[in-house]
Amino acid sequence: MKIEIIMILVAGAALVAGVLLGLLLRRKLAETKMASAQKSAVQIVDEAKKEADILRKDAIIQAKDAVIQAKSEWEQESRELRREIQSQEKRLVQKEEALDRKVAQVESRDEELGQWEKDLDQRDRGLKEREKEIVKLIDEQKARLEALSGMSSEDAKNRLMEAMESEARHDAAKGIKQIEDEAKENADKKAKEILALAIQRYAGDYVAEKTVSVVPLPSDDMKGRIIGREGRNIRAIEAATGIDLIIDDTPEAVIISGFNPVRREVARISLERLLADGRIHPARIEEVVNKAAQEVDESIREAGEQATFDVGVHGIHPEIIKLIGRLRYRTSYGQNVLQHSLEVSFLCGIMAAELGINVKQAKRAGLLHDIGKAVDHEVEGSHAVIGADLARKYGEAAHIVHALAAHHEDEKPETILAILVQAADALSGARPGARREMLETYVKRLADLERIGTSFAGVTSCFAIQAGREIRVMVSSEEVSDAHSHALARDIARKIENEMTYPGQIKVNVIRETRAIEYAK
Numbered sequence: 001m002k003i004e005i006i007m008i009l010v011a012g013a014a015l016v017a018g019v020l021l022g023l024l025l026r027r028k029l030a031e032t033k034m035a036s037a038q039k040s041a042v043q044i045v046d047e048a049k050k051e052a053d054i055l056r057k058d059a060i061i062q063a064k065d066a067v068i069q070a071k072s073e074w075e076q077e078s079r080e081l082r083r084e085i086q087s088q089e090k091r092l093v094q095k096e097e098a099l100d101r102k103v104a105q106v107e108s109r110d111e112e113l114g115q116w117e118k119d120l121d122q123r124d125r126g127l128k129e130r131e132k133e134i135v136k137l138i139d140e141q142k143a144r145l146e147a148l149s150g151m152s153s154e155d156a157k158n159r160l161m162e163a164m165e166s167e168a169r170h171d172a173a174k175g176i177k178q179i180e181d182e183a184k185e186n187a188d189k190k191a192k193e194i195l196a197l198a199i200q201r202y203a204g205d206y207v208a209e210k211t212v213s214v215v216p217l218p219s220d221d222m223k224g225r226i227i228g229r230e231g232r233n234i235r236a237i238e239a240a241t242g243i244d245l246i247i248d249d250t251p252e253a254v255i256i257s258g259f260n261p262v263r264r265e266v267a268r269i270s271l272e273r274l275l276a277d278g279r280i281h282p283a284r285i286e287e288v289v290n291k292a293a294q295e296v297d298e299s300i301r302e303a304g305e306q307a308t309f310d311v312g313v314h315g316i317h318p319e320i321i322k323l324i325g326r327l328r329y330r331t332s333y334g335q336n337v338l339q340h341s342l343e344v345s346f347l348c349g350i351m352a353a354e355l356g357i358n359v360k361q362a363k364r365a366g367l368l369h370d371i372g373k374a375v376d377h378e379v380e381g382s383h384a385v386i387g388a389d390l391a392r393k394y395g396e397a398a399h400i401v402h403a404l405a406a407h408h409e410d411e412k413p414e415t416i417l418a419i420l421v422q423a424a425d426a427l428s429g430a431r432p433g434a435r436r437e438m439l440e441t442y443v444k445r446l447a448d449l450e451r452i453g454t455s456f457a458g459v460t461s462c463f464a465i466q467a468g469r470e471i472r473v474m475v476s477s478e479e480v481s482d483a484h485s486h487a488l489a490r491d492i493a494r495k496i497e498n499e500m501t502y503p504g505q506i507k508v509n510v511i512r513e514t515r516a517i518e519y520a521k
Contacts, residue, residue, distance in 0.1 A: 177486050213256040213268045217275065223247050225280050226254060226271070236282040240289040241267035261329030262300070266292045300325035307338060311345045313364045317394035324367065326374040340428055341370050347424035357416055365403040365421050368396070372404075384408045409497075426505065442468070445502060452495050453508075456488060470507040477514040485510045 217223065227234045227247065234245050243258030245267075254271065258264045269292040274280050277288075304325030308316055316324075327338040345366035352362035372379075372387030379386050388405035405411045406418040413419050446464040449471050453462030458479035463472050473492060480488060489510040496506055 177483065213264050215254045215256060215268055215271050215275070217252045217254060220252055222275060223254070226274075228280065232282060233280050233285065236285045237267065237271065237289075240286055241270065243267045245271075261331070262296060262326060265329050266296050269295065297322075300328065303328045303338065307342060307367065310342060311349075311363050311367050313345075313360065313367055316364075316368075317396075320368065320371060320390065320394050320396075323371045323374040323390065327370065330373050332370075332373065335429065337370050337373050341367050343428045344369060344421070344424045347427055348420055351420055351424065355416070355420070357420075361397075361400065362417060362420055365400050365417055366424055368400065369404050369407050369421050369425060382408065382410050384410045408501075445500070448500055449496065449506070452499065453492055455495075456492060458484075458488070466507075468502070468506065470509060472509045472511060475510060475512050477512050480510075480512055482512065485512045 225233070226237075226245070228236075234247070237245060241258075242260065242263045243256055246255035246257055248255070256264055256267050256271070258267070266289060270285070270289045273288050273292065274285065277284075301322055302325070304321035304323070307324050308314065308321060324338070324341070327341060328336070330337040332340070345363045348362040348366035349359045352359045368387065368391055370383065370387065371390055372383030372385070375386060375390070384405055384407055388401045388411075391404055392401045399415055399417055402411065402415060403418040403421045406413040407421045407425050413422060446468050449464040449468060450462045453459060453464075453471050453473045456473075458475050459473055460476055461474045464470075465472060471492075473489070475485060475488065489508045492510070493506075493508045496508070
């Protein structure tokens with residue numbers, strides 16, 4: 001046990017001795033490194049000092065070189081600046097000499113201007129004195145002229161102005177005539193080309209007046225059956241259809257008379273079916289008339305749809321389509337209104353294509369322009385205004401409504417489309433074979449034309465020719481001048497437009513001639 005303790009103590013002492021020895025060795029090594037580091041630091045400092053001395057000497061040398069170079073550059077700039085200053089001084093001296101010369105010139109001109117002003121003052125005084133003398137002479141001459149002519153200067157001035165005004169009016173009338181002739185020549189040429197093309201591309205049918213319908217009978221015995229006992233059958237037919245049956249001495253025929261074409265067509269169909277069936281009594285009459293009315297309504301709708309299809313117009317309200325179909329049974333001066341509307345539509349489309357405007361809108365306005373005639377026997381007013389109201393009611397565009405209202409001057413035409421519908425309507429109604437006119441109306445129209453022509457001063461006689469398409473007005477050459485004759489023709493035309501209603505156009509031809517007659521004896 002003691003040995004182990006002694007060994008432990010010996011080992012501990014050895015360990016302590018080793019540690020102490022290690023510490024001494026480390027300290028010795030650190031001192032050695034420190035001495036070496038100090039020596040290296042001294043060497044580095046010495047080398048740094050040497051390098052600093054070298055750099056300082058180099059910097060001094062470079063600074064001296066820079067100073068020398070800057071000095072040389074400054075001296076060169078100074079020499080150039082001195083040369084520039086010397087050249088500017090020379091230029092300034094030259095400018096001063098030039099200014100001196102100009103000053104001298106200006107002074108000499110001032111002297112000349114002063115002399116001229118004196119001369120002008122003298123001339124001005126002389127001109128004023130001469131002007132006074134001239135005014136005095138003019139007054140004396142004016143007084144002498146007034147004394148010789150017997151009129152004052154104001155009267156002479158007024159006469160001169162009147163003469164000049166008369167001459168100016170005469171020249172203006174000549175100018176107006178020339179301008180009108182040129183405008184008419186160009187406009188007529190273009191209008192005739194368009195109208196001729198429209199006429200060539202469309203040919204309408206000849207139509208006749210149709211206000212009555214004739215139903216043939218298999219025998220005259222059927223007249224008694226139509227009349228019925230105590231006339232009950234004929235009264236039932238007239239009550240159901242709203243038309244008149246005329247049964248007279250006409251052999252094997254019954255005349256259906258009425259101004260409502262739709263009712264007249266219903267009556268015709270009903271009577272034909274009653275005659276074919278043979279059963280004619282009030283109950284059967286009412287049944288047949290109702291069926292006929294339904295068939296006519298269907299045919300009206302189909303006719304309207306076919307018309308819109310033929311023209312190529314779509315999107316029309318169904319009620320307007322029915323109105324168009326009703327025109328199938330409406331006539332005007334013997335012309336079927338549906339055929340007339342189709343004709344106007346085609347003519348509008350042709351002329352619109354030539355003028356470069358919307359063809360579909362033109363055809364639409366032409367087709368609808370007379371829809372007012374479908375209900376004009378039921379509504380008061382002009383058919384143009386009625387048609388425009390109907391078109392507006394069923395959603396037609398404003399320019400279409402205006403074209404319908406203006407095609408008979410119920411409104412003033414304000415668009416090309418309205419003028420186009422007017423022209424196509426007149427063209428369709430005025431073409432040969434389109435319409436027939438009653439003799440009394442025709443004679444009255446001719447008389448009204450001659451009355452209007454003779455109502456103007458200076459007119460000696462007036463004749464309506466060409467079936468009322470032209471009037472020739474003979475005027476007195478003493479009362480009406482050549483220039484005034486053109487104004488007279490225009491006034492007569494305007495009065496005809498305002499007071500009369502007529503298809504197409506009327507030519508007013510004013511004739512003025514001077515005849516000199518002498519006899520040789």
